[in-house]
Amino acid sequence: xxxxxxxxxxxxxxxxxxxxxxxxxxxxxxxxxxxxxxxxxxxxxxxxxxxxxxxxxxxxxxxxxxxxxxxxxxxxxxxxxxxxxxxxxxxxxxxxxxxxxxxxxxxxxxxxxxxxxxxxxxxxxxxxxxxxxxxxxxxxxxxxxxxxxxxxxxxxxxxxxxx
Ligand code: FES
Numbered sequence: 001x002x003x004x005x006x007x008x009x010x011x012x013x014x015x016x017x018x019x020x021x022x023x024x025x026x027x028x029x030x031x032x033x034x035x036x037x038x039x040x041x042x043x044x045x046x047x048x049x050x051x052x053x054x055x056x057x058x059x060x061x062x063x064x065x066x067x068x069x070x071x072x073x074x075x076x077x078x079x080x081x082x083x084x085x086x087x088x089x090x091x092x093x094x095x096x097x098x099x100x101x102x103x104x105x106x107x108x109x110x111x112x113x114x115x116x117x118x119x120x121x122x123x124x125x126x127x128x129x130x131x132x133x134x135x136x137x138x139x140x141x142x143x144x145x146x147x148x149x150x151x152x153x154x155x156x157x158x159x160x161x162x163x
Contacts, residue, residue: 020033035070046060081121082149
């Protein structure tokens with residue numbers, strides 16, 4: 001995995017203090033702002049948040065881990081999410097998951113070394129009638145196959161390397 005430049009606790013605190021008052025109700029907006037800025041929640045930013053709000057780090061981690069929108073690791077430029085729910089599983093999502101995992105060379109939850117893709121697997125995304133479903137960069141694609149997802153991944157890789 002590529003090195004992600006790290007920002008110190010002091011710098012994070014300065015940045016947070018420049019935008020938010022030291023009030024506990026700003027915890028989630030602060031986490032959202034950090035994630036928007038860094039793409040994930042670096043440990044230094046969590047310490048800085050706790051110090052700025054004068055609350056325990058465990059509280060910051062507790063809230064951040066409660067919400068699926070927050071990530072603790074750097075994320076790829078593209079997010080490929082395979083639905084593992086029952087309807088999708090019955091229609092072959094397990095094979096899609098394992099083939100795309102092989103194609104990308106990372107397990108679900110992993111990010112490729114070039115930081116282009118994060119692969120994830122989730123329970124039902126609520127579009128069972130379209131099974132098997134794959135969500136790519138937030139867009140839901142139904143009736144997917146190993147080939148269609150592989151092609152979508154290849155296309156994204158091509159587009160990203162052309163830029
Ligand atoms: S099981 Fe995949 S969308 Fe519901």
